Amino acid sequence: MPGRLEPESVPRRDFLGLAGLWSAGLAILGSIAGMARLPKPRVLPETSSQFRIGRATDFAPGTVRVIGEQNVRVIGTNEGVAAMSLVCTHLGCIVSEEGGGFGCPCHGSKFDVAGNVVGGPAPAPLKWLDVSASADGSLVVDKGRSVAPGTYFKLA
């Protein structure tokens, strides 16, 4: 008698039909998943995030240099050298100096000279970037690595 322990057998025809239907469904789902993988790049087609800014001696205390093509501002102080990104943390416009700090032209975010938010919609301070010395003694800024605000690269 059919029951929980001995369920009614599925006719072979139904079984084969259902198996065919499910395998077709799975194959289509698998293909879609495979296709969806394509648009997410494995390697970002970009130039290196690291770039040289010159020798340590170029950044005596009091030096301020804006590296326009990288959207980075480098300062030299008694504590060392620091680099700050000029890309607004709101929606990616480039901030410019205004009134002793920075202002964003797109949606009016305001930052102080250290990059802290003082007004507008920006959700985070401007990024401070990693500064290091390469083997030949020139300084390298890495836009891909941000550091805590107030981090200076000590000159030897």
Add this chain to the structure above:
Amino acid sequence: MASGLETFIANVKALPRTFRESAVRHGAPTSDRTRSQAVFGNLFLHIHATRTHPHSLKLTSTWALGVSLVSQYAILLATGVLLMVYYKPSIETAYDSIKDLHYVVPTGRYIRNIHRWAAHMMVATCILHMARVFYTASYKPPREFNWVMGMFLFVMTLLFSFTGYLLPWDQLAYWAITIGANIAASPNELAEALGLPKAFYLGDLIKEVLLGGSTVGQEALIRFYVLHIAVLPLVFTAGLGVHMWRIRKDGGIARPDGNPTAASKGVGSMAPQKATTSSELTKTYGLMAVVPDKSAHTGQHTDETVPTWPYLFRAELLVFMVTLVICVMLGLLFDAPLTELANPNVPENPAKAPWYFLGLQELVSYSAFVGGVVIPTIVILGLALIPYLDREPDPPGKWFGWAHEKYVGRASLVYGAVAAILSVAIPVRFGWLRNWFPEIPQIAIILINPGSLLTIAYALWSLFILKRTGSTRLGAVALFTCFLVGFVILTYVGTYLRGPNWDFYWSRSQWPTH
């Protein structure tokens, strides 16, 4: 018995006739009956019913907005294909190819202008079309789903505009898309404010898939190009087909007392709902309907409809011609803008999106995530669900047909305008949370801003009207009117009252000069 040669010559002589007969499947469209057959049997015409109700033909029923939209879409397809002949989707050549189109290519300048004007008109007409359908209560059953399809097509229209915007690769394009892509990535803002680990930074994934990189570059240009010329046209055309198909299947353009009867629902009958006495008169006619011809004898029953050919076709042709004339005139008179070549180091100041996104930009200037993602999603979902939340038997197809609708509409207009103006004026005059409490946590800045408060104010007003009047239709009228007036006011502020650094200026002449 004719020889083989004679038969052959006779066949050659008959060729024009036999070929025509094989192609069109029906006789010459000389009578109502053959014209109906033509509408019924032709792939391109059969999206129409064979008969049309005079109410659908009246200008004031629809203001011809739907047919205008189809006309604009057709113009955009034709001009778009022509632009593709010269446009090169590469960051080295895109800008130059647009310059070539403007200065060198024969008629290229006008084709591009017309493409741009038709695109702007399409966004505006979409909103007007939506307002027409709403205020005539034409989303009522059985047309709920077609309202949702309309919302889908509206979103697709905005995506068309957004993707097309990048293609000239000028300053405006570059910065508008940088902002847009960062809005798409703004769920990061919430993850950051909540201190979630990197795995929750959904925005990075969205941005990588959208741009193919972390900044707008060659990969982004080709992706937007593919979306603009292949993906969106396919999706939109299919959606448009469904939208028009459902007009037919839901019984044509909504009209008072014109809902399909139970018997005819689903076959596109145009038969009016009328009190009838005999069973013979309740007979409804699907598909071919009744035509005044010798063959179809229907006794005393008079159908109120008129033949689609010529009445509807004539109206459609007129609307298409008017749309075309407007596009061509605008294209001849006003050039589509092209700013300097894209420069990733110096943004435009102010960097403004096209007008229909400036209301959004106004919201984004408070918070990227709430203004750019949360509020638009709520608005689109809220509008799309209206037909399911308001199911009162409002007579469809009649302007302001529900009791007190005009009064509630006017009150909502005033309320919506005042709330929108306050949402701009208070931050401009008194500043906002960060000015008052400099140490306030970021999550509060993100969630409590003039845009989110405005949205809540509109929702509360709609609920208030709903409670006060006990009518879901009036609640929907309050909500929709607030949305419309809020959209118009924020768009106006973004367009005319915002200057450099998104600061407030009463007029452009007050902008600081450099």
